Amino acid sequence: MYRNRIVAGVLAATALATGAAACSGDDKGDAAAAPAGSSAPAASPSGAPSAGGPFGPACSAVPASGKGSFQGMAADPVATAASNNPVLSTLVGAVKKAGLVDTLNSSKNITVFAPTNDAFAKIPKETLDKVLSDKKTLTGILTYHVVGRQVAPDGLGAGDFKTLNGAMLKSSGSGDSYTVGDDAKVVCGNVQTANATVYIIDSVLMPPK
Numbered sequence: 001m002y003r004n005r006i007v008a009g010v011l012a013a014t015a016l017a018t019g020a021a022a023c024s025g026d027d028k029g030d031a032a033a034a035p036a037g038s039s040a041p042a043a044s045p046s047g048a049p050s051a052g053g054p055f056g057p058a059c060s061a062v063p064a065s066g067k068g069s070f071q072g073m074a075a076d077p078v079a080t081a082a083s084n085n086p087v088l089s090t091l092v093g094a095v096k097k098a099g100l101v102d103t104l105n106s107s108k109n110i111t112v113f114a115p116t117n118d119a120f121a122k123i124p125k126e127t128l129d130k131v132l133s134d135k136k137t138l139t140g141i142l143t144y145h146v147v148g149r150q151v152a153p154d155g156l157g158a159g160d161f162k163t164l165n166g167a168m169l170k171s172s173g174s175g176d177s178y179t180v181g182d183d184a185k186v187v188c189g190n191v192q193t194a195n196a197t198v199y200i201i202d203s204v205l206m207p208p209k
Contacts, residue, residue: 074193097135109149109150112196113199145163181206
């Protein structure tokens with residue numbers, strides 16, 4: 001029972017996920033895929049283009065303009081940027097329940113690993129609902145998806161990061177293919193918001209016991 005609760009909670013952690021608008025699936029809120037090369041390059045918090053820009057198969061779903069575009073997300077702090085993408089609605093809802101919106105938006109130079117709504121769908125609704133109603137557990141899970149410094153794509157090759165939860169999180173990979181934790185794949189990475197670098201992942205991370 002405890003494990004199920006943790007699993008659901010992990011999903012909630014995806015709420016952190018922040019502004020990444022990149023997600024495939026059947027969600028009605030998904031934005032239509034933009035033509036290749038039509039999306040503006042992501043910008044760093046300083047306003048300069050991020051080296052290499054966003055990458056990953058789900059990035060094609062990000063609109064070319066508007067609040068949910070790469071350029072639009074770069075102008076807003078992470079929690080606000082995430083709220084502009086319906087694909088991240090579960091994550092945003094969890095962040096609100098945990099009372100972390102202001103904390104995330106005011107943090108400087110952080111990295112957020114954000115599970116998509118599809119990742120949440122892998123957890124039984126009853127279990128997820130229990131985690132969402134437990135603020136302490138939810139907060140612990142959400143903060144496990146946040147690293148207190150910005151991590152560039154090449155930093156994920158053999159990463160070992162201390163999360164805001166206090167626990168360590170590993171990553172591995174190369175090129176445009178990276179794994180975070182045990183098996184979460186980055187489906188759209190190096191997305192910039194005004195105060196964070198976001199990596200959208202296809203699974204919820206499981207905090208160590």
